[in-house]
Amino acid sequence: MEITEQDYSSLVDAQISVDVLFGSTDISLKQFLSLNEGDVIALDKPAGAGGDIYVNSRIIGTGDIIVIDEKLAVRIQDAMDADNVVGYFFNEQVL
Numbered sequence: 001m002e003i004t005e006q007d008y009s010s011l012v013d014a015q016i017s018v019d020v021l022f023g024s025t026d027i028s029l030k031q032f033l034s035l036n037e038g039d040v041i042a043l044d045k046p047a048g049a050g051g052d053i054y055v056n057s058r059i060i061g062t063g064d065i066i067v068i069d070e071k072l073a074v075r076i077q078d079a080m081d082a083d084n085v086v087g088y089f090f091n092e093q094v095l
Helices: 005-011 029-033 082-092
Strands: 018-021 051-055 058-068 071-079
Touching: 005 082, 051 071
Parallel strands: none
Antiparallel strands: 018 051, 051 058, 058 071
């Protein structure tokens, strides 16, 4: 599918949800219910691996987790090109 300027124009003001997943793990419900403040849950990614960036629940890139003004942020390292992202929105009718 070829993406036109009109396609881009129709999307630029759309609100999207951006999530960054920096790891996951599987534990039992019993283990989860026994967690207390200060407990640590080990994740599956090695330190320094960065996070996966999702837009509307679809992975579009990866980035490094950083801190800016005492808030977590993500520095983009690799991202899907714009035509593929816009094509996704049109093909999946996400918006």
